[in-house]
Amino acid sequence: MSGAVVTGVAALGATACAVAWYRRELGLRRTHAMAGGLHADRTVPHRAAFELYHNDFSLCSKKIRMCLAELGIEHASHHVDLIETGSYETLSRHFLAVNPAALVPVLVHDGHPVYESHDILLYAARHSATPDALVPSDEPTRTLMQQWIDRSSLTGDDPTQALAASAGNCVPGLTVPLFAAMIRDIPTHRIVEGLLFHRLKQRPVVFLVLKAAGLARVASLPPVRKTVVASRRQMSLHLDALAAQLEASGGPWITGAQLTLADVSWAVILERLREADWVAELVAPRPAVSAYWKRLRARPSYVAAMDEHRHPLVRRGTERIVAEKARRGSLAELYAAER
Ligand SMILES: N[C@@H](CCC(=O)N[C@@H](CS)C(=O)NCC(=O)O)C(=O)O
The missing domain is CATH 3.40.30.10 (Glutaredoxin)
Structure with missing residues (x-):
């Protein structure tokens, strides 16, 4: 048998093995929705x-x-x-x-x-000893709490399509620089695993693009600019509304005297703004929101849930954003862009 034929047979064999492996794994790793x-x-x-x-x-x-x-x-x-x-x-x-x-x-x-x-x-x-701890006992306050939970929730597979509906939907866009900063540390073959097995193929594709572009160049990609600027504009409006609500309720929390699930939902959003280094642009200009975030951060639950779970890759990502902004390139421009 000639060398070329042997190589061809070996390549065919390897391809057949890879296909068999993929089909088997696909069957074993099939995902499906589970009821709540x-x-x-x-x-x-x-x-x-x-x-x-x-x-x-x-x-x-x-x-x-x-x-x-x-x-x-x-x-x-x-x-x-x-x-x-x-x-x-x-x-x-x-x-x-x-x-x-x-x-x-x-x-x-x-x-x-x-x-x-x-x-x-x-x-x-x-199942807790204090079942009413985070939920108000009266109906009108519970309804108000739900409205503010909804205003913080992420909805659908592509939340960027409904930015005006909730602050949560603005979070993925505002997190793009952080994704770009963090993905640098993730080997490409691990992202490819998502292309092979993840339900939403669009996400690994975005991660591969961000990895190829790198943090310094990501801010000049037109689709990134458009999403970040639109997310920032809408997040500003949601945070203005939050400030107005804190004033209307008399504080210290969204619905008034009791910390509720609505506050927990917003704590998470404010923490993400910190991780993606948006505090100076979005939180600091709003004293009522700044003071509210300070009160949240003082709670032992915030320390246990956020501060004690600062992942090293997230920490490094935030540091990279801070350093890149200091270089005054396109990322700094994007963060400073007028809403
Ligand atoms: N509706 C679900 C959503 C949970 C969800 O989207 N979890 C994300 C992390 S925040 C996840 O596990 N994503 C898997 C992935 O990105 O591969 C819930 O509220 O628990």
């Missing part, structure tokens, strides 16, 4: 009464950590990586056995998983 709430019919290995699967960087995880701290629910902690913090661990067979939807957070109670952050909150509150 307790799944008493599912059991996962556990050691403690409450266990939390979460990620340092994820907004929903931050929210649940702060609520569990406010509710005084002790729990064992399992950190699960997202690509931003190192790899698509949510797509690992190990984690898919915990949540076939491949999403954090997941609360596990006596071995049974509870899915979806809103349902986790309600479940945790019901």
